[in-house]
Amino acid sequence: MKPDATPLDDLANREYKYGFVTPIESETFPPGLDEEVVRGISARKGEPEWMLDWRLRAFRHWSGMREPRWANLKFPRIDYGAIIYFAAPRTRSRPGSLDEVDPELRRTYEKLGIPLREQEALAGVAVDAVFDSVSVATTFQDKLSELGIVFCSFSRAVREHPELVRRYLGSVVPPTDNFFAALNSAVFSDGSFCFVPRGVRCPMELSTYFRINAANTGQFERTLIVVEEGAHVSYLEGCTAPIRDENQLHAAVVELVALDDASIRYSTVQNWYPGDREGRGGIYNFVTKRGKCAGRRSKISWTQVETGSAITWKYPSCILLGDESVGEFHSVALTANRQQADTGTKMIHVGRNTRSTIVSKGISAGLGQNTYRGAVKVLRGAAGARNHSRCDSMLIGDRCGAHTFPYIDVANATSTVEHEASVSKIGEDQIFYCRQRGISPEDAVSMIVHGFCTEVFRELPMEFAVEAQKLLQVSLEGSVG
Amino acid sequence: MLEIRNLHASVQGNEILRGLDLAVGAGEVHAIMGPNGSGKSTLAGVLAGRDSYEIRAGSVSYLGRDLLAMAPEERAREGVFLAFQYPVEIPGVRNVHFLKAALNAIRKHRGLEELDALDFLSLLREKMKVVEMDEALLQRPVNEGFSGGEKKRNEILQMAVLDPRLAILDETDSGLDIDALRVVASGVNALRAPDRSILVVTHYQRLLDYIVPDRVHVLLDGRIVRSGGRELALELEARGYGWIEGPSGAKPPAGH
Ligand SMILES: Nc1ncnc2c1ncn2[C@@H]1O[C@H](COP(=O)(O)OP(=O)(O)OP(=O)(O)O)[C@@H](O)[C@H]1O
Ligand SMILES: [Mg+2]
Numbered sequence: 001m002k003p004d005a006t007p008l009d010d011l012a013n014r015e016y017k018y019g020f021v022t023p024i025e026s027e028t029f030p031p032g033l034d035e036e037v038v039r040g041i042s043a044r045k046g047e048p049e050w051m052l053d054w055r056l057r058a059f060r061h062w063s064g065m066r067e068p069r070w071a072n073l074k075f076p077r078i079d080y081g082a083i084i085y086f087a088a089p090r091t092r093s094r095p096g097s098l099d100e101v102d103p104e105l106r107r108t109y110e111k112l113g114i115p116l117r118e119q120e121a122l123a124g125v126a127v128d129a130v131f132d133s134v135s136v137a138t139t140f141q142d143k144l145s146e147l148g149i150v151f152c153s154f155s156r157a158v159r160e161h162p163e164l165v166r167r168y169l170g171s172v173v174p175p176t177d178n179f180f181a182a183l184n185s186a187v188f189s190d191g192s193f194c195f196v197p198r199g200v201r202c203p204m205e206l207s208t209y210f211r212i213n214a215a216n217t218g219q220f221e222r223t224l225i226v227v228e229e230g231a232h233v234s235y236l237e238g239c240t241a242p243i244r245d246e247n248q249l250h251a252a253v254v255e256l257v258a259l260d261d262a263s264i265r266y267s268t269v270q271n272w273y274p275g276d277r278e279g280r281g282g283i284y285n286f287v288t289k290r291g292k293c294a295g296r297r298s299k300i301s302w303t304q305v306e307t308g309s310a311i312t313w314k315y316p317s318c319i320l321l322g323d324e325s326v327g328e329f330h331s332v333a334l335t336a337n338r339q340q341a342d343t344g345t346k347m348i349h350v351g352r353n354t355r356s357t358i359v360s361k362g363i364s365a366g367l368g369q370n371t372y373r374g375a376v377k378v379l380r381g382a383a384g385a386r387n388h389s390r391c392d393s394m395l396i397g398d399r400c401g402a403h404t405f406p407y408i409d410v411a412n413a414t415s416t417v418e419h420e421a422s423v424s425k426i427g428e429d430q431i432f433y434c435r436q437r438g439i440s441p442e443d444a445v446s447m448i449v450h451g452f453c454t455e456v457f458r459e460l461p462m463e464f465a466v467e468a469q470k471l472l473q474v475s476l477e478g479s480v481g
Numbered sequence: 482m483l484e485i486r487n488l489h490a491s492v493q494g495n496e497i498l499r500g501l502d503l504a505v506g507a508g509e510v511h512a513i514m515g516p517n518g519s520g521k522s523t524l525a526g527v528l529a530g531r532d533s534y535e536i537r538a539g540s541v542s543y544l545g546r547d548l549l550a551m552a553p554e555e556r557a558r559e560g561v562f563l564a565f566q567y568p569v570e571i572p573g574v575r576n577v578h579f580l581k582a583a584l585n586a587i588r589k590h591r592g593l594e595e596l597d598a599l600d601f602l603s604l605l606r607e608k609m610k611v612v613e614m615d616e617a618l619l620q621r622p623v624n625e626g627f628s629g630g631e632k633k634r635n636e637i638l639q640m641a642v643l644d645p646r647l648a649i650l651d652e653t654d655s656g657l658d659i660d661a662l663r664v665v666a667s668g669v670n671a672l673r674a675p676d677r678s679i680l681v682v683t684h685y686q687r688l689l690d691y692i693v694p695d696r697v698h699v700l701l702d703g704r705i706v707r708s709g710g711r712e713l714a715l716e717l718e719a720r721g722y723g724w725i726e727g728p729s730g731a732k733p734p735a736g737h
Contacts, residue, residue, distance in 0.1 A: 432532075436565075437579070438558045438643070440586065448574065
């Protein structure tokens, strides 16, 4: 008796509804990377000399580096000479007000559910819209600046707040940190900058919405967030890209700095184009994200929901410098079809009585490969440091894989580090139980997976949690039946 | 309502059901008894559409339709409910959310409007009274960490909310204290109606003091070997299964 195939047999094509291309003319550099290209990008953006020097130092360092191959990822060699390193929508230089944004770009963001007119925007969310690595609009700037909060494109910050940028840029992720961070430091085109002054609680969620459009173009944005003493900000990041047959490189850097008693909550819903069922196309996502808890009782909390990209390589980390500072990492990573993810975190305990929490939920379906890689390092001076890590993996079907690599390095005997891990196969029993209650197999899988991730979703701001849940559902479509 | 003819079902090459016949009319309550391993849960699973069984021969007609051709969720939406012998845990999914999703899937299929949170809660409150279940269990993940008795009550609550036409209870009385047994029985009795049928799998005649069956059947080695009124249950309780002849004519070995 087989009225239908077993629900977990196969992972069919998933629909990617953000796969459209915006018909807009863009200005691009010829492919390839040398000093001239770096100078060209800097000149194109009208940057001061210190910025150019910074880029050139990074470029020279990068030229002598090799692409890292230690991750549990299989992909062909990337030809860095074939990539275009700068693309920008060709519109009037930079719109003076939101009403002047190119209508084609406005339509693009509307289609993505991100209205760029403030009166239509999600209540309580300010958006920096980054299109092909160039910031095209930032909402609610005036309202925020009344509180002394700076929220603008990176380029603008370089022009208008050079002292802040110079002070903090590269202070968490040095330009020489790793291959992809060095590359980004040399060629980054734009991104978001945020500064929250002493004692201010940012009254709205700040968000950057990244959109890749141009073909054959690498995407290199940079985000820098600085939160002063006793201040707080919650930051959201979303990303999508068109469906294309070739792979595209995305190498971003995010740096967070929290001073005494400051807290930063950084949430990501990553939905870059994942490639098709046969593994054609999709984004190669190599991202360096790190936060520094620079003061006493500073707190940085990363939450990520990673459902897109052909390859994900990212380890949002915390350096817990200040005494009693707190680092958190909450992650859901889903790999379906032929997607691969090698993701996790690093918690580096430097200060006394520092605490960190890691919750990682990996879901693999189809031929997906999902690796958790995490490091907990307790330095000699970190008396009373505490870490708790939990890594759970769920397998849907029997052709996918889950892998866990926890590294623990403790140099202080008064610290406690706990690691728990589990791997479960989504149960035929669970699915049958749901179906016996009238629930379709698709809804059953999505419900069970959602239940598995519930702890992480709780960490997301409200609207984002709903979004993330929908995304997971779409990503799993076709993983049953 | 339900008519099973010459049903043969195997698991991994072992034939478990070997020519089972059973008819349950509308409005009737039938009890199925039989020794461990005789195929009672297999029968329940086959009726609900669990796909680990291979149907070698036979037919099952439910409300005039070919039940075996229907997907499990379709059977559920058409009114087949199975109270599981071992209810399944679903971590992270709140019980109340699960039940609402199930009810709305069924209502949608029946052309009824989906219930919103408020209407659903008031329906739920009313049904909760029958099973005397602790409200806190609604907010907890489905069956996770529930005691054995709590799981069984939860099954009965689901049954009451989903309003089935054919309810199959697989040893819902096992492991229950006397109070819980009463609760399960009153849940079932509340469901008794002329257009509904109930199949109760049990090892204990005690349950049948509360749920008085129209018919009692003995399942042995994959077949119904004897049927009778409620007095058959009393006789089984007194004498065990040893005196009943198996389908092959041989008596089952002692302690089977
Ligand atoms: N997946 C399986 N693989 C092999 N044998 C199985 C499987 N499932 C059931 N069986 C066997 O089928 C037979 C009938 O099992 P079933 O669960 O239907 O019995 P039951 O009458 O419900 O018993 P109990 O009273 O103990 O609940 C048993 O011998 C059991 O071991
Ligand atoms: Mg049984």
